Amino acid sequence: MPEPAPIHGRCDARFERVREAFAREFAAGNEIGAAVCVTLEGESVVDLWGGHEDAARTRPWRRESLANVYSTTKAVTAIALHRLVDEGRVDLDAPVASYWPEFARAGKDRLPVRYLLSHEAGLAAVRRPLAPAAIYDWDAMVEALAAQAPWWEPGKAHGYHALTYGWLVGEVIRRVRGKSVGAVVREEIARPLGVDFEIGLGPELDARVAPLLPGPVHEAPDGSPAYDLLGAMRSDPEGLLAKVFGNPPLLDPDAVNSRAWRGAEIPAANGHSNAHSLARIFAALANGGAVGGVRLLSNAAVERARAEQVNGRDEVLPMPTRIGLGFFLSSEREPLGPNPEAFFHGGAGGSLAVADPENRLSLGYVMNWMHQGLWLADPRPRRLLAEAYACL
Numbered sequence: 370m371p372e373p374a375p376i377h378g379r380c381d382a383r384f385e386r387v388r389e390a391f392a393r394e395f396a397a398g399n400e401i402g403a404a405v406c407v408t409l410e411g412e413s414v415v416d417l418w419g420g421h422e423d424a425a426r427t428r429p430w431r432r433e434s435l436a437n438v439y440s441t442t443k444a445v446t447a448i449a450l451h452r453l454v455d456e457g458r459v460d461l462d463a464p465v466a467s468y469w470p471e472f473a474r475a476g477k478d479r480l481p482v483r484y485l486l487s488h489e490a491g492l493a494a495v496r497r498p499l500a501p502a503a504i505y506d507w508d509a510m511v512e513a514l515a516a517q518a519p520w521w522e523p524g525k526a527h528g529y530h531a532l533t534y535g536w537l538v539g540e541v542i543r544r545v546r547g548k549s550v551g552a553v554v555r556e557e558i559a560r561p562l563g564v565d566f567e568i569g570l571g572p573e574l575d576a577r578v579a580p581l582l583p584g585p586v587h588e589a590p591d592g593s594p595a596y597d598l599l600g601a602m603r604s605d606p607e608g609l610l611a612k613v614f615g616n617p618p619l620l621d622p623d624a625v626n627s628r629a630w631r632g633a634e635i636p637a638a639n640g641h642s643n644a645h646s647l648a649r650i651f652a653a654l655a656n657g658g659a660v661g662g663v664r665l666l667s668n669a670a671v672e673r674a675r676a677e678q679v680n681g682r683d684e685v686l687p688m689p690t691r692i693g694l695g696f697f698l699s700s701e702r703e704p705l706g707p708n709p710e711a712f713f714h715g716g717a718g719g720s721l722a723v724a725d726p727e728n729r730l731s732l733g734y735v736m737n738w739m740h741q742g743l744w745l746a747d748p749r750p751r752r753l754l755a756e757a758y759a760c761l
Contacts, residue, residue: 378404378417378432386756387415394749395419402430402579403736404644405750407757408652410729411660415757416645422579422737435565435577435641436735437625439716442640443534445566445650447486447695449542449553451670458545461486461673461694465537468544469511475518484523485530485537486694487678491519492537493530493685494612501624504617505633507549510536520609521684527692528609528684532619535637538695551634561663562653564646568639570631578641579737580626581718587742590702596687596743613685620717638716647722647733654712654724655731671726675712688743697745705746706758719747723754728761 376395380388387407394400402420406413422428453459459468461483466473468482484490495513503509514536521528530537539550546553551569559566567574586595602611614620619638624630630639653659654674658666666674677698680691691700696712699705705713711725718739723732723746734750742748 376417376419379415380417381414384415384757384760386760387753388417390753390756391417391419394752399738399740399749400736401426401582401738402434403734403738403749404430404432404434405753406644406648406733407753408648408655408660408731409761411652411656413645413648418644424582428579430579431577432645433565433577433643434579435567435570435574435643436579436720436737437581437631437716438640438642438647438720438735439638439718440531441642441647441714441716441720441722442568442635443637444696444714444722445554445558445640446535446538446542446550446568446636447674448558448650448654448665449550450482450486450538450695451666451674452557453542453545454673455667455670459541465541468541469515471512471515474516477519477523480519480523482541483678483694485534485541487527487692488530488534488690489524489527489679490530490537491521491523491526491528492517492533493520493528494533494609495616496612499617501617501621502629504532504619504624504635505629507536507634511540514540526682526684527679527690529613529686529690530637531613531685532617532635532637535635539634539636549634550636554640558650558665559646562646562649562661562665564642564649566640566642566646566650568636569634570639570641572628572632574641575628575631578631581622582738583622584718584738584740587740587748589743595741601687610685642733642735644733644735647720647735648731649733651722651724651731651733655726655729657726675710675724675726688745690745703745705751706754713746715746715750717741719749721746721750728758730757730761732757
């Protein structure tokens with residue numbers, strides 16, 4: 370195993386335990402390249418990076434390196450919708466069809482916007498076969514979802530809308546705001562905060578992207594064998610799980626590093642960012658909706674976003690989930706430290722963003738070596754977060 374690269378960046382003396390824990394991840398062979406940032410009271414107290422952008426370890430990771438954060442994208446898409454609620458332009462309890470008339474098909478005429486954010490809509494997948502390239506075609510996906518009947522009665526169950534969430538929430542944003550989700554996130558969230566977060570990455574930024582690299586699959590937290598997602602999909606090719614992750618394909622390791630993937634707007638899965646940008650966005654959520662003089666949301670919106678909507682059996686994921694409005698919530702199965710009211714979103718492979726308003730703490734973590742396991746928050750950033758809490 371190559372010698373781990375040095376850890377770069379800065380870390381307040383009070384939080385030295387986080388630096389030591391980050392270095393241990395590299396020394397243990399758990400990382401190729403990664404970055405972590407922690408804020409307290411809106412100020413960065415940890416901003417570290419290390420390793421390499423490529424599998425050959427020829428390109429050192431940089432502070433400005435970008436990574437595809439997969440489903441952590443959902444949280445930023447949710448912020449964009451909550452801003453419209455703050456403005457009085459979207460009512461979470463109004464029918465989706467009042468903003469997107471074509472949605473009022475297949476028994477969905479009264480389905481409220483709220484269910485899109487809480488994964489209760491029953492639209493976790495499209496039944497009819499879609500071409501793999503449909504994932505890059507906004508119009509094709511929103512048309513397919515408008516025509517799709519719910520897999521369960523909306524509001525009576527919940528299941529992770531791994532891919533469809535982005536087009537469902539995103540089309541409401543697009544109809545009301547009059548511009549694409551990528552443009553809204555860029556103009557209303559990223560630029561005001563001075564951070565990097567792109568849904569629809571331009572080719573001029575390709576040189577900053579660390580390609581995602583397939584990594585290990587881990588056993589479940591209780592020590593049981595690793596969950597065989599592909600095997601479960603193959604066992605019922607017409608079932609919900611197979612359609613969620615395979616129609617169109619979501620976890621293609623070749624596609625995710627392609628120009629087509631990077632350039633498309635897939636607001637559930639293809640946001641590109643870095644650790645300090647995620648930490649700053651979530652610092653606003655951890656500090657009443659504003660950071661550095663920039664207000665993203667009202668404090669009421671933050672409280673609304675982390676209010677529990679569902680808790681228990683998930684119709685898609687083989688684990689219970691506790692969900693607010695666009696965010697996962699700390700749970701007994703996966704506690705995120707001492708505050709049960711902390712909220713977060715993670716992405717396939719490991720990325721994570723956390724907000725803790727009670728402690729006014731946020732964390733952002735990105736990487737390129739994808740670890741897979743039966744969890745919502747990767748153990749690597751959870752270990753870093755635990756050390757941050759230990760320093761408070």
